[in-house]
Amino acid sequence: MPFREGPLGDLKVPLTWTAAVALIVAVVIAVAFLLADRRETLQQQAYGVTRQTVDTVSKPVSGVIAAPGRWTGLGVDFISSYFFTASENRRLKAELKEMRGYRDMYLAEVDKNQSYQSLLGLRTDPPIPMVAARVVSDTRGPFANTRLADSGSEKGVVVGNPVMNERGLVGRVVGVAHGASRVLLLTDIASRTPVMIDRTNARAILTGDGGPNPKLEYLRGVDPIKEGDRVVTSGDGGVVPRGLPVGAAVKGLDGRWRVVLFADDAAIDYVRILLFKDFSQLADQKALLTRSLPPVTTEDPDVSILGPTATAPAKPPAQTAPATSTPPAAPGATTVAPAAKPPTTPAPKPATPKPTPKPTAGQPAGGAI
Amino acid sequence: MGGARPLHPGRWLGVPALFCVLATIAFAAPIRIFGLQLPEPVFAMVPAFAWALIRPSILAPFALLLLGLFLDMFWGGPTGLWGLSLLIAYATALTGRNMMTGQSRPMMWAWFAGVTAVAMAGGFLFSMLDSLAMPSLLAVFWQFLVTALLFPFAHRLIDRFEDADVRFR
Numbered sequence: 440m441p442f443r444e445g446p447l448g449d450l451k452v453p454l455t456w457t458a459a460v461a462l463i464v465a466v467v468i469a470v471a472f473l474l475a476d477r478r479e480t481l482q483q484q485a486y487g488v489t490r491q492t493v494d495t496v497s498k499p500v501s502g503v504i505a506a507p508g509r510w511t512g513l514g515v516d517f518i519s520s521y522f523f524t525a526s527e528n529r530r531l532k533a534e535l536k537e538m539r540g541y542r543d544m545y546l547a548e549v550d551k552n553q554s555y556q557s558l559l560g561l562r563t564d565p566p567i568p569m570v571a572a573r574v575v576s577d578t579r580g581p582f583a584n585t586r587l588a589d590s591g592s593e594k595g596v597v598v599g600n601p602v603m604n605e606r607g608l609v610g611r612v613v614g615v616a617h618g619a620s621r622v623l624l625l626t627d628i629a630s631r632t633p634v635m636i637d638r639t640n641a642r643a644i645l646t647g648d649g650g651p652n653p654k655l656e657y658l659r660g661v662d663p664i665k666e667g668d669r670v671v672t673s674g675d676g677g678v679v680p681r682g683l684p685v686g687a688a689v690k691g692l693d694g695r696w697r698v699v700l701f702a703d704d705a706a707i708d709y710v711r712i713l714l715f716k717d718f719s720q721l722a723d724q725k726a727l728l729t730r731s732l733p734p735v736t737t738e739d740p741d742v743s744i745l746g747p748t749a750t751a752p753a754k755p756p757a758q759t760a761p762a763t764s765t766p767p768a769a770p771g772a773t774t775v776a777p778a779a780k781p782p783t784t785p786a787p788k789p790a791t792p793k794p795t796p797k798p799t800a801g802q803p804a805g806g807a808i
Numbered sequence: 809m810g811g812a813r814p815l816h817p818g819r820w821l822g823v824p825a826l827f828c829v830l831a832t833i834a835f836a837a838p839i840r841i842f843g844l845q846l847p848e849p850v851f852a853m854v855p856a857f858a859w860a861l862i863r864p865s866i867l868a869p870f871a872l873l874l875l876g877l878f879l880d881m882f883w884g885g886p887t888g889l890w891g892l893s894l895l896i897a898y899a900t901a902l903t904g905r906n907m908m909t910g911q912s913r914p915m916m917w918a919w920f921a922g923v924t925a926v927a928m929a930g931g932f933l934f935s936m937l938d939s940l941a942m943p944s945l946l947a948v949f950w951q952f953l954v955t956a957l958l959f960p961f962a963h964r965l966i967d968r969f970e971d972a973d974v975r976f977r
Contacts, residue, residue: 454865455864457864457866458865458866458868458869458902459902461865461866461867461868461869461870462895462898462899464869465869465870465872465873465891465895466869466892466895466896466899468873468891469873469876469888469891469892469895470892471888472877472887472891473886473888473889473892473934473938475887475888476886476887476888476889476938489881490884493878493881493882497833497882501833501836501837504833504837505837505838505839508837508838508839509837509839511839511841512839512840512841515841515842574838575838576833576837576838576882577845578836578848578882578883578884578885579845579846579848580848580885580947580951581931581932581935581943581944581947581948581951582883582886582889582890582931582932582935582943583880583883583884583885583886585883585884585885586838587884614884621884623884628935628939628941628943629939629941646941648941648942648943649943649944649947649948650946650947706840707838707839707840707845708838
């Protein structure tokens with residue numbers, strides 16, 4: 440029987456009310472999504488299958504849509520280079536003249552550095568392999584600053600890999616799919632990067648806020664920074680290698696120290712993903728988390744450094760009072776008057792910590808004996 | 809009887825949503841010309857405003873939720889952020905629907921800007937709670953500005969479907 444012919448067929452619910460109920464249900468669903476989101480953890484588990492699928496689909500679509508724009512950019516570059524060739528030539532000649540001086544200094548420093556390294560037996564970091572990738576989409580809003588690059592898990596990219604262009608650090612990988620990886624830019628509100636001021640080695644945390652110039656927070660030291668100081672990664676925490684160029688320090692309009700990113704000077708569409716593994720990735724996490732304790736061994740007083748065989752030659756006062764009734768095995772007894780301690784008093788415990796017996800079921804660790 | 813003909817949801821919900829998705833993808837292209845990048849307006853604000861004015865609907869909130877989830881996935885933001893913000897904008901427009909009907913174009917533009925401001929304020933607040941950090945007010949204002957300029961599209965959408973069904977006049 441059709442619904443309209445039934446007893447409820449004449450029932451008419453106001454459309455505004457049903458729309459309001461639908462709105463409330465949709466809001467509840469959105470709130471649930473927002474509460475369940477773990478984007479700020481920046482872990483592979485938080486980057487779900489849905490996001491990976493969207494990235495995999497977005498890569499070719501955005502690539503096709505971005506192609507005309509890329510060609511336009513290349514055309515504009517070609518035309519501008521045609522018109523500004525003379526001025527650029529003059530600038531490059533001046534830069535080359537300056538760079539020749541730097542080159543000689545560099546070669547001298549490399550030679551000196553190698554000598555120091557061989558003298559000190561210094562262990563330097565190994566070179567980091569890289570993967571080149573093309574950016575197919577770029578998000579610049581206040582609440583999300585990410586890029587989608589067209590290299591993913593098939594090239595060995597993993598979550599946490601730092602991303603650079605030819606000028607400086609861009610961000611790091613927060614999600615990987617086959618053929619695509621999501622890069623969280625330094626300007627994103629969830630981005631926190633440990634950096635240091637190159638001149639003073641003062642540490643800070645580079646904190647994105649959705650704007651073009653991220654903030655320097657937790658800046659430490661007396662007079663640690665001045666305008667134009669070079670900011671590089673500090674390597675603290677082990678996620679990003681030390682010494683990657685980030686930007687130059689500037690004083691913001693709000694009075695905070697901010698960073699003008701070097702990466703903004705370079706082309707936007709090509710990046711390099713550093714296949715850098717931090718120490719925590721290298722360590723076996725399962726082995727670190729294991730709860731099996733080493734076997735419990737009780738200390739043998741004869742072999743202890745505080746035992747009679749060890750303490751006898753090292754403690755002359757104990758040997759000078761052989762007539763006392765103090766048991767020789769009592770460590771620390773040499774400092775106590777023999778008459779003040781009855782013979783049956785148990786020896787005080789040595790100061791060295793002993794391994795705690797492993798607690799068994801039903802018996803707390805502190806309740807032994 | 810022609811006026812009472814039901815309007816197919818695909819026409820007034822599906823097609824504008826599709827256009828929003830395509831426009832969002834197009835404006836996410838990594839282009840920088842003379843050091844300037846493309847703006848990033850929230851195209852989904854157009855249907856969030858227009859759908860509330862065209863008619864109260866059960867499907868529209870869920871379509872907005874899907875649009876918002878797409879924005880979060882595509883832009884790489886927290887899941888649910890734009891879904892919730894767009895629904896707040898829709899709720900604001902739905903509440904003020906009786907006041908907006910029949911207003912002049914500049915007045916409607918002001919309403920659109922107000923609804924956009926409410927959505928951006930919601931996004932600002934939820935983003936702050938989610939990331940425990942304050943987004944740049946300048947960046948929020950810039951996105952608000954470029955989104956408020958999209959009102960002609962919302963006006964076109966309202967004009968197209970406002971009288972499509974006489975029951976909702």
